[in-house]
Amino acid sequence: MTYTKILNDIPDSYFGKTMGRKLEIGSKPLINMAVGIPDKPAPDEVIKAMSAAVQNPENNKYGVFRGKDTFKEAIQKFYHDVYHVTLDKDEEICILYGTKNGLVHLPLCVIEPGDGVLLPDPGYTDYLAGVILAHGEHYTLPLYEEKSYLPDFNDVPADQLSRTKLIYLNYPSNPTGAVATREFFDETVNRFKQTETKIVHDFAYAAFGFDAKNPSILQSPGAKDIAVEIYSLSKGFNMSGFRVGFAVGNKEMIAALNKFQDHTQVGMWGALQDASTAALKLGESFTEVQNDLFRRRRDRVTALLDQHHIPYSPLAGGIFLWLKTPRGYDGESFVDYLLKEQSMLVTPGIPFGERGRNFVRVSLAVDDSILETFLERLIEEKSLY
Known part of the structure; x- marks a missing residue:
């Protein structure tokens, strides 16, 4: 593909490049924890x-x-x-x-x-x-x-x-x-x-x-x-x-x-x-309901990760968990591992900057049942940490 010089200087959009791509997954049903699209409908x-x-x-x-x-x-x-x-x-x-x-x-x-x-x-x-x-x-x-x-x-x-x-x-x-x-x-x-x-x-x-x-x-x-x-x-x-x-x-x-x-x-x-x-x-009454939903999800996720000694950065706001990678993995290799072993898609931290190299980003904007499945599968890999 031929681009102008200025477009050539712009890195490809990570999400534009990866959304919709074919994934090689393991034997379990795929769960997508990569994209921050709210899981609830727009207000009536x-x-x-x-x-x-x-x-x-x-x-x-x-x-x-x-x-x-x-x-x-x-x-x-x-x-x-x-x-x-x-x-x-x-x-x-x-x-x-x-x-x-x-x-x-x-x-x-x-x-x-x-x-x-x-x-x-x-x-x-x-x-x-x-x-x-x-x-x-x-x-x-x-x-x-x-x-x-x-x-x-x-x-x-x-x-x-x-x-x-x-x-x-x-x-x-x-x-x-x-x-x-x-x-x-x-x-x-x-x-x-x-x-x-x-x-x-x-x-x-x-x-x-x-x-x-x-x-x-x-x-x-x-x-x-x-x-x-x-x-x-x-x-x-x-x-x-x-x-x-x-x-x-x-x-x-x-x-x-x-x-x-x-x-x-x-x-x-x-x-x-x-x-x-x-x-x-x-x-604000509507956004407070949204906030309560994600606070409950935050509390559930962090309590379980703490219980199993899986490290993450403090989650005080937003809709993403900034999860540390296990020893021997950077963000991209851990994404590949989770896809193949647990059929879970998360986002590598590397596109967000060099200081994201040893992290992956996990979206909490999913149904609670999917979030529970993610936690169950992640805990199966706790020995990596």
């Missing part, structure tokens, strides 16, 4: 709103490029009710066809060629593509379990930090399950508020905080001066197929994203916006 209120919206003739026409007021007002109210953050409807909100679009497009909107971008390691695989598309320089923001997977910016070489114009943060973390504190966000905003460095916080797993409610970075004083937060309806509202999210925060960054999208799409389909409005109106 969302389905009803979508059905009605599809039949509305106004939604079959071009809509307002930057979104319906009704949807943006729902975003305003949701952020005010849940995080006590006030947003300007026209200047501090950008509607996204999925949060991945915003995360990948953002460097094209806020950095110049050659500018540095700090990417967490381990961290979400597709951040890098946006940096390459924008001709930026990517630097590693190392995350360590002993530091609760929160970055220490003193671990970054001073010359790289001085050239950094954009920092990616992601809490609750995909893949580690770590969470951030309000204190961490306060300190981070305070550190960079007098610099040219901007921050993007990937808040896709906002709904899932098992020991405490997850803070928004926008709650920190001065955060809107330097940061945007990108929120997803995919996980917390069981709407992964709808592909709806939004960016909120810093006016300049939001304006740049909106301008970019003015030229790359003709607004979001009105029916999707109406369905998403219905979702946000369900509010």
Whole structure:
């Protein structure tokens, strides 16, 4: 296959490359613990709103490029009710066809060629593509379990930090399950508020905080001066197929994203916006039910792993277990072993960065019966540890 030079420089998407591939498995029925697609249906209120919206003739026409007021007002109210953050409807909100679009497009909107971008390691695989598309320089923001997977910016070489114009943060973390504190966000905003460095916080797993409610970075004083937060309806509202999210925060960054999208799409389909409005109106009471479900799953998984002395990183939020590999295995070889011996598919940690080499990522977004089967089969392999 012949690609342009810039596409050649972008690594293949791990999930794009692996989803749907033929797997060589053992004798047991396959269970897939690799993909974080919520296992519960979208809320009834969302389905009803979508059905009605599809039949509305106004939604079959071009809509307002930057979104319906009704949807943006729902975003305003949701952020005010849940995080006590006030947003300007026209200047501090950008509607996204999925949060991945915003995360990948953002460097094209806020950095110049050659500018540095700090990417967490381990961290979400597709951040890098946006940096390459924008001709930026990517630097590693190392995350360590002993530091609760929160970055220490003193671990970054001073010359790289001085050239950094954009920092990616992601809490609750995909893949580690770590969470951030309000204190961490306060300190981070305070550190960079007098610099040219901007921050993007990937808040896709906002709904899932098992020991405490997850803070928004926008709650920190001065955060809107330097940061945007990108929120997803995919996980917390069981709407992964709808592909709806939004960016909120810093006016300049939001304006740049909106301008970019003015030229790359003709607004979001009105029916999707109406369905998403219905979702946000369900509010925190709905996401709390989601959180309770995954907290129970977390408690079940970690109790059993502790009982059988199988090591993993602390799981405080999100929907993934960051499981350590046994002696003699890296993530990829352990994935192959589990497929052949136990017919279980998990995700190797290596695509998430060098610090993921000796981990695999396990999704908890599966039916409880499948989760129990996974645990039974994993415990059969405890002698490897």
